[in-house]
Amino acid sequence: MRDAAAQAAAAALAMDRVEVAYRVRGRDRQVLRDVSLAIGPHEAYGLVGESGCGKSTVAFAAMRYLAGNGRVTAGRIEVAGADLAALDRAALRRLRAQAVSMVYQDPAKALNPTLTIGRQLTEACETAGIARADAPAQARAMLERTRIADAERVMRRYPHQLSGGMQQRVCIAMALVARPDLLILDEPTTGLDATIEAEVLDLIAELRREFGAAVLFISHNLAVVARTCDRIGVLYAGMLIEEGATADVFANPRHPYTLALLRCLPQPGGSKRVGRLESIPGRLPPPGAATPPCPFEPRCPLATGICRTETPPWTPAAAHRVRCHHHD
Incomplete structure (x- = not known):
């Protein structure tokens, strides 16, 4: 490792x-x-x-x-x-x-409701270092890359005029403008x-x-x-x-x-008649x-006294590692 x-x-x-x-x-x-x-x-x-x-x-x-x-x-x-x-x-x-760029869970909250999509994307381009003269064309190109049809029309829209899926595509386009x-x-x-x-x-x-x-x-x-x-x-x-x-x-x-x-x-292909799915007690x-040194101890079927007194170390294996006193 x-x-x-x-x-x-x-x-x-x-x-x-x-x-x-x-x-x-x-x-x-x-x-x-x-x-x-x-x-x-x-x-x-x-x-x-x-x-x-x-x-x-x-x-x-x-x-x-x-x-x-x-x-x-x-x-x-x-x-x-x-x-x-x-x-x-x-x-x-x-x-x-x-x-580094981030795409948030709720695109409606991530987008400014008072600005058009084009304005917001253009500003993102300029912030990323793209020349102001080139920013509108780059903004349209990014919308097209996110599979948005009629990017020119979408540029003129406000966030509330787009569906949730379309809003999220816009957020992805904005996040990737700078090639982070x-x-x-x-x-x-x-x-x-x-x-x-x-x-x-x-x-x-x-x-x-x-x-x-x-x-x-x-x-x-x-x-x-x-x-x-x-x-x-x-x-x-x-x-x-x-x-x-x-x-x-x-x-x-x-x-x-x-x-x-x-x-x-x-389970893939499983019947809907098999009953309720399993849950974690x-x-x-x-x-x-x-929490205890092992935070899962109160819910764990394998827990013993050591789980309440010692933080589990990582296993030595680098490719697939685990923090559990009873991983074997």
């Missing part, structure tokens, strides 16, 4: 033992705990887990976009080789404009019907190949990640607990939580709540 410095040097995104806390009512509430991951150039990495486990906090930390009461309390984050903590405001703006090293997708297909979701996922895969960006794909939907990503990380209560090649993790889950998640998925602890 390469050391952390070598991984960071080659990575579009590198997180090394990152911890994040939010200040609430005079107390720090830890929401990310000892998170380390590296996403290589051109790689698609899926981060999965239940709602509230900290996935979006990983994304916002990678953009240095944490809320005012949030801060990175430990660890190091690098994007395209740049240490986020060391950047001043001007350097951070340049990084966000050129090296890293594209962060935070639940990009939530709220879309199955047909539109499939079209958006195909579009993301196509544009990823064309633009060569690394992707951090955040989702609670394991089936979507299986279709989209090369590697997968499983997050539980702010702790990364399993990571490996997507096909390997799905075929051979090594953490009890990952296994439980996969058992909750409907218990509940995910609220963000920032105190």
Whole structure:
């Protein structure tokens, strides 16, 4: 396994033992705990887990976009080789404009309702360093690349005049204008019907190949990640607990939580008459709540005393690693 410095040097995104806390009512509430991951150039990495486990906090930390009461309390984050903590405001703006872009879960909230699509895309082009005279043509070209018919007409529209799927295509176009090293997708297909979701996922895969960006794909939907990503990380209560090649993790889950998640998925071709899907007993602890050293211990069928007293270390294997005292 390469050391952390070598991984960071080659990575579009590198997180090394990152911890994040939010200040609430005079107390720090830890929401990310000892998170380390590296996403290589051109790689698609899926981060999965239940709602509230900290996935979006990983994304916002990678953009240095944490809320005012949030801060990175430990660890190091690098994007395209740049240490986020060391950047001043001007350097951070340049990084966000050129090296890393994000597509949010709700495109209607990400787009400015008072500006036309053309105005917003043109401004994104200019921010990315495209000459003002060339920006309108580049904006139209980006819309066409996202399979939007009649791009000229869409340029004149306002966000509320577009469907949810069309709005998300616009957001993807805006995110890729600068040809970033890293594209962060935070639940990009939530709220879309199955047909539109499939079209958006195909579009993301196509544009990823064309633009060569690394992707951090955040989702609670394991089936979507299986279709989209090369590697997968499983997050539980702010702790990364399993990571490996997507096909390997799905075929051979090594953490009890990952296994439980996969058992909750409907079986392809299965009958609708088989009864209720499986579920995981218990509940995910609220963000920032105190947890045992292994946060899954209260819900885990394999838990023993060591899970309540010692934080599980990563297994030595680099390709498919797990944090569990009972992974074998």
